[in-house]
Amino acid sequence: MDFSSFLLMRQEILLLAIALLLILTEIFMPQNKKSSIVDLAIFLFGIHVIIGFFAIEEGSMFGGMFNTNNLIHFFKNVLNVGVFVLLLQSADWLKEKIVTHNRGTEFFVLLFSSLLGMYFMISAGDFLMFYLGLELSTLPIAALAAYETTKRISSEAGIKLILSAALASGVSLFGISMLYATTGSIYFNDIIEVITATNLSILGLILFFAGLAFKISLVPFHFWTADVYEGAPISIASYLSVISKGAAVFILMILLFTVLKPLMHIWEHIIYVIAIATMSIGNLFALRQQNMKRFLAFSSIAQAGFILLGLIIGNQLGTATVVYFVLIYVFSNLAAFGVVQAISLETGKENINDYEGLYRTNPKLSLVMMLALFSLAGIPPVAGFFGKFFLFIAAASEGYYILVFIAVVNVTISLYYYLLVVRAMFLRKSESAIPFFENKLYMRLGLIITVLGILILGLYSPLYDYIFELSSKLL
């Protein structure tokens, strides 16, 4: 075996090395300098992100278990940037609340392990690798959700997440075993050749889909979402709603568009129904939320429903629009969570009511939040609009006009609750408004990156063309 082929796994190996390096550093680091582990981790991960942007060879390893191509590589970069922004946004929280309890390194090791799991998941060439990646990406997150051990609600979130995730992967595994039973192989390339629509394979498809639907929190598999988001530390809620969801959408797309393509006439109906349910129910629940984290949880459920509009058509256009939307969604949602994080860290307040009069005391934060919400709602000229519009074009290109119509009605509903937050920040005046505070450097950097993303990604059209070209790799 040629060792240079390991370069295909460059991202994975580098990330693993960073995690190990952090453990080693902690051992030799003097007690009074522990908080610099955060700086070190961010620095190392920043280098990892930059290295990720260099081009990579395409190919597969381990007899087809591990694949990589430019689209997958691009998506790993999206995840990287997302995690990097997330680290910047949580740096202050880590320094103040976590490192002081001597648990800084574990945080990074767990987070990076989970990210590593996602790399393997989206690079998987067979169901075994896929399942390993799925588990590796989920289990550390459950530990992280329970990371604020002093808070009861955090432990509750951890337990809820691990139980539902275990159930989900169990169901998924059951589905995989049925697919194996009908096709006699776990390799994607072999399955494509032989799979046909039999009762068993359809049941396998449904169970497998249900397992992934848990991770994307599609209705009716969404019940864990709001509770876990509310209890988990904000960085982890943000991670779950952005990175974890993005990776799961991506692998679901790969599997549906390649391995399960022969069953498209089955799954397009499933997606049709679930898309409508997810958009509508996510939106309706979001209407009445008071807690910002729960609010964003339901909003992100609704967003997942929109993503399905791109998945339903199963071609290059669908791939491109979904990847493009997820990329924009990463930035928009991270901006929203970032502001929530900043305010929560400073004041401990997390309710929409607490945001009343925020613009008059903290104009910059309010503007970031407004941009993020407008992007999520799909108001031009910010990026979210383009992401959504293209998803609608994708669905309409195959004649799903009714689905598009339901989606646009949902966009209007979602605008209502996004505007509720804008109303609190801009329209209301409050005596007890959150007083002015300065953000620290990391947080500022984290927010600036997201804002730039929101402003530029949509208007800069070559990006979409690039993604569209990459999308041909999938099919």
Add this chain to the structure above:
Amino acid sequence: MDILSLFITVPIITILVLVFTKGLKQARIISMVGSIIQFVMAINLVFAYFNERAVNDAIMVFAKDVVWFKQFNIHYSIGVDGISVALLLLTSIVVLAGVFISWKMKDLPKEFFISLLVLSIGVYGFFISIDLFMMFVFFEIAVIPMYLLIGIWGTGPREYSAMKLTLMLMGASAVLLVGILGIYFNTNADGGALTFNILEIAQVNIPLEAQKLFFPLTFIGFAVIGALFPFHTWSPDGHASAPTAVSMLHAGVLMKLGGYGVFRVAMYLLPEGALHWSWFFIVLAVIGVIYGAFAALKQTDLKYINAYSSVSHLGLVLFALLMLNKTSWNGAILQSLSHGFMTALFFALIGMIYERTHTRDVTKLGGLLKVIPFISVVYVIAGLASLGLPGFSGFVAEMNIFVGAFQHDNMFYRILTIISVSAIVVTAVYILRVVGVMLMGPINNEAYLKLERVTWYEKFGILLLLIPIVGMGVAPLWLSDMILESLQPFIQAVL
């Protein structure tokens, strides 16, 4: 930079400068300078247009086309014809007048002017777009600042009105989006590529079934912002709660997007659909005309009176467009312009009266002609223009509309025309009633004797709007010619 793109870039630059200003004085000076530049550009555009038209007989002149998203064939594509030039001029005048009227905006002045300019970007962009996608983008950009403008600086139930307005207009744009996508995916009917370009789509024979299906969606999507009955309810509440300058822009400019969009997109691109559905929407428009007039009759709040009067007048625009006749189309465009100047003027005057007397209730006001003569006299003039007195813009517009409409050889349409003509009588009643009670009569409140006279910036704002009203009434022909010429492609496509 070409002459049209400047209409987008100048407000953007103004906004960028505004970001660095401090306090009301700096903010209003910068906004004024920016708006004056826009105004001069618009005047210049009118002359440039006439010169260009003499040598260039393309449908759209000053056209520019840059590929934006090539996968979807979305272009940054701009150009103007006589109709859009006239509406651009209207916009620049109303925006400038709006800046003057907001001279004393105390609360968050910088943010106010920025939002106002964002709105104007949306409107300018909408009128110069040839690409449906671009048009849609600018449509939404024009709507969303209204939420902040009414919500932050409004009065009364401002949160409710702002939310209602935003959701109804965004809901409409959602319907419109489906319509646009429907048009887009039928543009390859003749074997060409999918396109968003209006001029290219107009050459395509979109299948009849698709036209019938997507015409109502596109029509309603635009007509909601043109206050089509029964989707007009956002408009009176929005007007009543909005601050003065926002009411002016809202009624004077924003609602014009509706008529323009209906004409340029729904009817021009889906002519068979328009023929098929015209009877239905024309009934709605006539109901709007009559209903708006009678509702205005019953109101006592000055802003509500004018808001319902807008519903009635803009109902006439939709009515005239749907009559599918050259003369009435001409009238519809003239009515859009005339109503734009007139209502903006009305709202400006109402704002001034409210600022001085702190009430908009007609029954509590009286004898204002004696204490604030300038404002009152202009109010009378605006009122007379509104009820269609010859010599003012309203007469020219309504004359064209009804003469054109009555040429329709179908009895059903003629009866509808007669019904809508009767709304003019009602208009006269509610206008003269306000003039009689509020301006004439005895002064019924001691405090009114000390009312402040009109200030220089208010005079400026008023004159800016008054001159075009009189100008259009006295010398309508040059404008009418400009519009008639630009109607030619529509006549070929639809009639």
